Amino acid sequence: MWPPTLRTRALFALLPLAQLGSVSSALAAELPASPTLRVWVEEFKQSPKGPFENIRWFCKDGTVLPPRAYACADHGGGIQHGNWNQRAAALREGGYAVANVLARLEADQFVGDAADLDTLKQILLERFLIGWDDGWIFRGARSYRGALQIEDEEAGSLRAVLAMLADPAWRDPARFMLLRETVRLLPLQADEGSASAVRQFALVIADKDPGFTPLRAKIHNQPDAGDAEKVREYARTKGKKALGEQYAKLAADIDALYAPGGATDEAVALAGKVENAKLARSLNQLAEALATETEAAPRLATAGRFSGLLRKYFPSVRDPQSALELLQLSLALETEAYVAGNTLLTRISRMSRRQRLALLDDAAETLYGAGFLSIRQLAGVKQSIARIEAYGDPPLGAYRQELRYLARTPEWSGRWLEFNFGPQVARWASIEPEVHLYAQDRQRGSPLLFYGAVIDGLVLDANHLAGIEHRLFGEGIGAGFRALNPGLARGVVRSSDGDGGGEMARDGIYLLPETTADLPPVAGILTSGEGSSLSHVQLLARNLGIPNVVVAEELLPKVQQHIGSAAVLAVSPNGVVQLAADGPEWDAILGEQQSKPADVVIRPDLEKLDVESAQLLPLSGLRASDSGRTSGPKGANLGELKHHFGDMVPNGFVIPFGVFRRLLDQPLEPGGPPVFEWMKAQYDAIAAERNPARQERKAKAFLARLRQWILAADPGPEFRSQLRAALQKTFGEDGTYGVFLRSDTNVEDLPGFTGAGLNLTVPYVVGYDRIVKSIHDVWASPFTDRSYAWRQSHMEDPEYVFPAVVVQIGFPAEKSGVMVTVDVETGESGWLTIAVSEGVGGGVEGQATESLLVREDSGEVRLLAQATAPEKAVLSRAGGIAHVPASGTDTVLEKDEIAQLIAFAKEVREFDALRDEQGRPLPADVEFAFRGGRLALLQIRPFVESRRAQSNAYLRQLDASFRARGQQPVPLDGVPRV
Secondary structure (H helix, E strand, C coil): CEEEEEEEEHHHCCCHHHHHHHHHHHHHCCCCCCHHHHHHHHHHHHHCCCEEEEEEECCCCCCCECCCCCCCCCCCCCCEEEEEEEEHHHHHHHCCCCCCCCCCCCCCCCCCCCCCCCHHHHHHHHHHHHHHHHHHCCCCCCCCCCCHHHHHHHHEEEHHHHHHHCCCHHHCHHHHHHHHHHHHHHCCCCCCCCHHHHHHHHHHHHHHHHHHHHHHHHHHHHCCCCCHHHHHHHHHHCCHHHHHHHHHHHHHHHHHHHHHCCHHHHHHHHCCCCCEEEHHHHHHHHHHHHHHHHHHHHHHHHHHHHHHHHHHHHHHHHHHHHHHHHHHHHHHHHHHHHHHHHHHHHHHHHHHHHHHHHHHHHHHHHHHHHCCHHHHHHHHHHHHHHHHHHHCCCEEEHHHHHHHHHHCCCHHHHHHHHHHHHHHHHHHCCCCHHHHHHHHHHHHHCCCHHEEEEEEHHHHHHHHCCCEEEEEECEEEEEEEEECCCCCEEEEEEEEECCCCCCCCCCCEEEEEECCCCCCCCEEEEEEECCCCCHHHHHHHHHHHCCEEECCCCHHHHHCCCCCCCEEEEECCCCCCCEEEHHHHHHHHHHHHCCCCCCCEEECCCCCCCCCCCCCCEEEHHHHEEEEECCCCCHHHHHHHHHHHHCCCCCEEEHHHHHHHCCCEEECCCHHHHHHHHHHHHHHHHCCCCCCHHHHHHHHHHHHHHHHHHHHCCHHHHHHHHHHHHHHHHCCCEEEEEEEEEEECCCCEEECCCCCCCCCEEECCCCCCHHHHHHHHHHHHHHHHHHHHHHHCEEEEEHHCCCEEEEEEECCCCCCEEECCCCCCCCCCCCEEEEEEECCCCCCCCCCCEEEEEEECCEEEEECCCCCCEEEEECCCCCCCEECCCCCCCCCCHCCCCHHHHHHHHHHCCCCCCCCCCCCCCCCEEEEEEEECCEEEEEEECCCCCHHHHHCHHHHHHHHHHHHHCCCCCCCCCCCCC
């Protein structure tokens, strides 16, 4: 059960005492399963009372009375509203803040150090659902007299918002979007005439009149001022007579939305109130511009420029009422930009590339002002446009690369919504699946709709110039795919819930909401959320040539139509994507790939392997050359790093291969064969099985029994004594420290194979007994189904998999991440690709990290993505990892920290471990951390890509046209022909 919040407890006190007793006993057990909760919600929607049992007066002295005139007159006053029924109360006590009575909001509920932001976000999601779904669970209660009174709801909302605006914490840039959404969604003023209200009301009509659906789709996807007349025409010729008033209201709302000068009066009024003279002058200039300028392009530019100014000045406006009016003006300017953008789209076919880039600049300003972008992200957009224009007429290759950068803006905006509402949306999805539509509706009802249409058109044009076209089941797609990893794979398109749950299939081309840290081997990956491009699973997929593509939100329905279809996913090195129906025409293409020798072969060096030595090895005594001998590459490379960089590497030691090998000399069971001999026989039997299903069952049974045995095996008193002594000598008295325990096998980070993240790391273990248990967990981890599946098809001599264990002091990182000493996207040297986030373990688990591209020689920094994971991981005093809210800062890595990473990258170039089989240098993949500005080095391995994917003839053919045209100039003053 979700723990009740303080707010839940406070509102729970409003229940009548008799009812409270029955509800408390009902809540003694856990809430029912999600399907039952969804049934409850549907019942609320259909009930004439909604989520309420009855109407009550709630007096200021705590008394609850039946409804009658002036019931609380003798109790200090009070408010009358609906009283939750038992199921609504149970949902609230279970952590779902539904059926909110805004009249009861407390002034201090969302302020100070204990601000209940979780409940606030749930309230806002409920407000979205109320508008989206025709009242949602209040549908019937709207006519239940006394349940909710709008004047009380507005007063409660205003009281809460003004208290928030009086709290300095709400002037933090990281809270700007959430604050602005609070002002937008709470009933502070009528919402009629807003883009969101129009979209939602069109949906309500379409639900009642299916014939209206095509027009509803047009209003959602390609809106313009002419939609009002289209609605009136539909009502006259095709509409249902009973819905006449609703058609008329929708048309009037569209007219109001597109009426000029909506923000003029607000700007003038606010100018007379604010104390800042510069802001007052800007507001008067804004009012004059809106009153005199009628053309759409200048109005978009005006809305963009002044939206940014309002956000800039917002922290300095201390008066809560003035600050509220500033935010309401900001929302009005967003509507101005939305209207101007939609108008411009009706004539954009006549605009040059240069004009369209200018429109992107203006739209990005508005998106910054609306909280969809940070100031850093806005700067990134402007710098990218400036780089294009600096060329004059840019070469096609550089132009296309910059457009790919500018196409990140919708992803950035979505990640800010995820930062603010992701955990709450995920929780509410179990009771109301349509809550997932919040982000989609917010983005499509904003100037992002216009920005997306313009950038998609430019990308389509650039691809046309390059002779490139993405293909989606036979349909040409100009934009909407962004390649992450090249590769060619045959499989079945599947959804992330595994066609109803369960394990993921090896042949799956999986559509995922994001790339997950524990992804098993699959044929291909289609993801709507990239996360960290340097996460373990991304690096592993890139290494093994598993094609991976980010799919734009507008393409997701088209992909979902083909769930269950046999398909081929082809992603070229230069980012051309084809998702096509499988058929005989692909046999020769895929056969050519399969005829080539595998470029990833896991071949343990048995001559080098030393499984006799069982002495624990301090990191200071290890070197890179020890990798595959007594230690895996993690311990050996950390030893090499410690030799060169000293205290930058947190101290530790390695439990060598020999300890695990001695364990395998024990019998599987009393009187049975040694485990090592049994393992060899099992591997032989699995390899000899020709039926794939039986082979898989045998492998799973073998692995399960082996893991069970390892977890229970006794390494003996000699090992335990040696371990206790090493722990005390290296780290101090038991219980005063915590360690990370990392699996470090002899079959990872080999030439051509990374193995990143395949096996277990147990974070921050405190106490000797827990450390011993965790060592067994680490020993068993190479034999999980997932690790075996990723490794086995590339493995020779599978019985010779031996895990060492790196035992390293826990470093309490303030920020951490991954750096690769090359531009991962293009392969160009001289750049560093960095993914970093707050807390420990940044980047490796697929979090939404700060992603940077840094030029080694100049220190130039290009922002690829901002850190927007809602939580960060920190070390818990009791051991393990705790998750706490992330700050939302727009900058994780500071300038001096980037300089330290550059300096380290230059020094490590000649590192012996960074060589391929021919001795050629490879880029480094480095895990790092910072605390107090001090760099710590946690791991280093070679960065390897799939040579097969890079050299595949079919994939190279997809890039042939681009290679031939990449240097041709693109005339910016030319008009695109597509």
